[in-house]
Amino acid sequence: VWARLGMSKTLLAMGKFDAAEDMLEGIIREDERYIEAHDLLADVYTQKNDMISAQKAVERATHVSPKSVHRHRRLAEVAEINGDDEIAIRSHQNAIRWGINSCHESPQDYFNYARKVAEHTAGDKSAEAKNLIKQANTFLDRARKRYEGNPEINAQATMVEAQMLNAQGNESKAEEQMIKAKNLFNNLRNPS
DSSP: OHHHHHHHHHHHHTTOHHHHHHHHHHHHHHOTTOHHHHHHHHHHHHHTTOHHHHHHHHHHHHHHSTTOHHHHHHHHHHHHHTTOHHHHHHHHHHHHHHHTTSTTOOHHHHHHHHHHHHHHHTTOOSHHHHHHHHHHHHHHHHHHHHTTTOHHHHHHHHHHHHHHHHHTTOHHHHHHHHHHHHHHHHTOSSOO
């Protein structure tokens, strides 16, 4: 299998996407637990600009390796390209879940989740939307606490809060938060 994986990488690098796809699908048929084959197959589909198939390949990879923070991040990214908000939100949430207390934890996971929730729930007053917003606010609070003492995190959390308030139609409160975020940002020494 390692030789066929290596050959698949070479075919991918050479732009022979169909041959790489066939070889990788053969490896997966043989044993779907070869996680690298799923990852490479997603790369092949991405190169072919077949993002629906790329998403399916990454979804299968996350089923085989459900605790991989990097795969959940990738799945969220591909799902967002495909407009699949449900999978994107769940994948951002899983990236947070499996990244917490690990070397892979990133405050950006919290912000990406909250931004996606803001986008997904814009104008939605349903109970489900309210629950998602509540969860997103909890994650923003968690990011502030986990990265306390980092003014950039606080500024970014405040910006995302403004986005969520605006998406829910609370423009005056969103404006207040944006002014607060702008002041926090302007006081940063070296903003990213």
